[in-house]
Amino acid sequence: MLTASVAASLGIATGGSVIAGDNAAKPGTAKNETPSTTRRANPIAVSTYSYWRYRDDSKLSILECIDLAAEAGFDAVEILHVQMQDESNATLQQIKQRAFRAGMDLCGLSTHQSFVTPDEDARQKDVDHTIRCIELAYSLGIPTIRVNTGRWGTSGSFDELMANKGIEPTLAGHTDEEGFAWVRDSFEKCIPVAEKCGVVMGLENHWGLGRDAAGVLRVIGEVDSPWLRATLDTGNFLEDQSAQYRQLAPEAVFVQAKTYFGGGTWYTLKIDYDEVAKILREVDYRGYISLEFEGQENHETAIPKSLSMLRQAFAV
16 A cells, blocks of 8 residues: 555555555456455366267267367366376377367366275376376366276176265275274375476265265375375265365365266266355355266257356356
8 A cells, every 4th residue: 555655655545545455446346345255157067978978879079079079168178087098198189189279277187096095016007097196187278187096896796886885884894993004194295296397186975985075084084195185075975064064165276067868877866056055155266167967868958058057056
């Protein structure tokens, strides 16, 4: 703030007027509204998973998904790593250029790994895989990757796991305490590369030891690095949704928003996105909301409806 004497020396009148500075009205700021309360709407992205959903007849390429996302009016695209058909540098740069020319960000890379195994070699293999995905994200200009704790794998199939609401017994002779230690140690090996590349790992509430907010927060707390935070998936809390959203929201660096038009593939949740938006605003979450359409309806009709719903919920 200029003092009266300094203002006078510069020929600026101070009596009864506001001097341009921190308290000046900014373009787009409403009368009587301070700049600190002004915020933009959350950008809405779409995961390439929404166009595929692991269906045998619809595994579109990443480039095709980017084109469809641009036509639909999304702000950004999240790439599902297992959907990538080619990881050569030429292809990575082509993907980046396609998104750039469509005026969209590449905002996330969704990866799979499991550190919940007594097999040290298997854990190291998934550490190496996670580091590879961090480097892929860096090459694509993507700021965050979705990561998992992994699970015990004692369910006969994923369908069985879903029928049991994501709950499965520990491996015989082992405990969850051991599992959490393996997860912590594995992520700690990934932290130096994440920091070097500037890519935040977002630990998702995604079955296994990360099935609930408490498990995700435990791992984040034990690793204790700004390069491991949370990816909040609105569709993976099967109990006490609102309470768990509130627990995880302060650590969220990315949000995946499920919709189920036509009925869900494994289950259907009723998600109040007005409430989700309110919870996220309370912690000043300003990042991406990435659509994961997981219903039976054709994506050609379900994805535009999902986008419209999310735009409305996350508008300022």
